[in-house]
Amino acid sequence: MGLQSSTHRRAWTVAAASVVAAILVSGVSYAYWSSTASGTATIGSTTAQPLVVSSIATPLADLYPGKTDDLGFTVKNDNAYPVRVTALTGVSVASSDSAACPVSNLTLSSAISPIPVGGYQLTPVVTVAGGGGTATGTLPGLVQMNTTAGDGCQGKTFTFTLTFSGTQQ
Amino acid sequence: MSPAKLGTAAALAAVSLAMPGVAQASFSATAAGTAAIASTTLRNGTGLAAACAQGAVKGIVLTWTASPDAFVTGYVVRRSINGATPVVLATVSALTYNDATAQTAAKGDTYSYTIAAVVQSWSTSPSAAVSRSWPAPQGKCV
Numbered sequence: 087m088g089l090q091s092s093t094h095r096r097a098w099t100v101a102a103a104s105v106v107a108a109i110l111v112s113g114v115s116y117a118y119w120s121s122t123a124s125g126t127a128t129i130g131s132t133t134a135q136p137l138v139v140s141s142i143a144t145p146l147a148d149l150y151p152g153k154t155d156d157l158g159f160t161v162k163n164d165n166a167y168p169v170r171v172t173a174l175t176g177v178s179v180a181s182s183d184s185a186a187c188p189v190s191n192l193t194l195s196s197a198i199s200p201i202p203v204g205g206y207q208l209t210p211v212v213t214v215a216g217g218g219g220t221a222t223g224t225l226p227g228l229v230q231m232n233t234t235a236g237d238g239c240q241g242k243t244f245t246f247t248l249t250f251s252g253t254q255q
Numbered sequence: 256m257s258p259a260k261l262g263t264a265a266a267l268a269a270v271s272l273a274m275p276g277v278a279q280a281s282f283s284a285t286a287a288g289t290a291a292i293a294s295t296t297l298r299n300g301t302g303l304a305a306a307c308a309q310g311a312v313k314g315i316v317l318t319w320t321a322s323p324d325a326f327v328t329g330y331v332v333r334r335s336i337n338g339a340t341p342v343v344l345a346t347v348s349a350l351t352y353n354d355a356t357a358q359t360a361a362k363g364d365t366y367s368y369t370i371a372a373v374v375q376s377w378s379t380s381p382s383a384a385v386s387r388s389w390p391a392p393q394g395k396c397v
Contacts, residue, residue: 139288147293150326151375159290169284176287187294229292233375240377241296250286 135164139248142222154230157246160222163214168255171212173205176249186238193230298322299372299379300330305387307396314357315387319350322372335367362394
């Protein structure tokens with residue numbers, strides 16, 4: 087009996103050590119996901135997947151000198167749980183023809199660029215269902231083409247690299 | 256910490272894992288990627304026509320149909336005389352233009368016209384040219 091008890095305690099010790107190790111590994115794997123992640127969460131669940139932002143199905147193609155456009159985006163969530171995307175935390179833009187139409191021909195909304203402390207709060211918040219769910223959001227009035235933009239800016243594509251933050255719902 | 260207490264801690268951890276919804280509530284999430292906007296390609300007016308003016312109006316009267324781009328603010332009218340380099344006559348917002356100076360055309364002259372839609376600093380390429388001439392010996396616009 088005493089041997090059995092000792093063996094049982096050793097088994098618990100091994101189990102405890104394994105869980106602690108798993109927590110530490112989990113903390114590393116979630117480092118990208120969140121700097122505030124708690125080490126006690128989701129052990130034994132699948133690895134968290136970063137949400138993916140892409141263009142909406144039919145992006146606007148109507149920018150011209152003096153015109154201001156919204157930017158629509160789609161967020162895909164491959165995690166098992168829903169996520170609320172609440173704030174834009176980073177934005178940059180590139181032109182499909184930086185020689186004929188550099189991005190200096192564009193002006194980003196002063197509400198968004200530079201990004202406010204704590205991020206630009208999305209209204210409404212974008213809630214994305216888990217399991218590969220998608221949802222769309224809009225950055226209203228994000229970009230204006232300057233009135234001085236030349237003919238080289240006709241028919242060009244401007245790609246915005248966006249970073250958002252949010253919370254699990 | 257004794258092995259027994261570690262065992263208790265492990266048991267508690269196992270319980271918390273059984274309630275992932277509670278644990279996940281403290282997580283934040285990030286999302287990243289790209290989205291795009293494109294600029295349009297300006298479209299010109301169509302159906303440019305040149306008519307020899309009759310009656311009170313003299314010269315050449317140009318007419319055309321508006322660009323499908325509602326934001327177009329005007330049209331640049333250019334004229335070439337006898338194949339010379341085109342020159343800008345005017346920029347107009349209307350869909351017609353009267354080249355009154357054409358009434359002074361000489362016998363044998365040919366006047367050719369184009370239009371180009373504009374908005375701010377953008378412009379389309381000139382349209383296909385339309386022409387009128389004053390063939391000798393009569394020198395009447397045809």
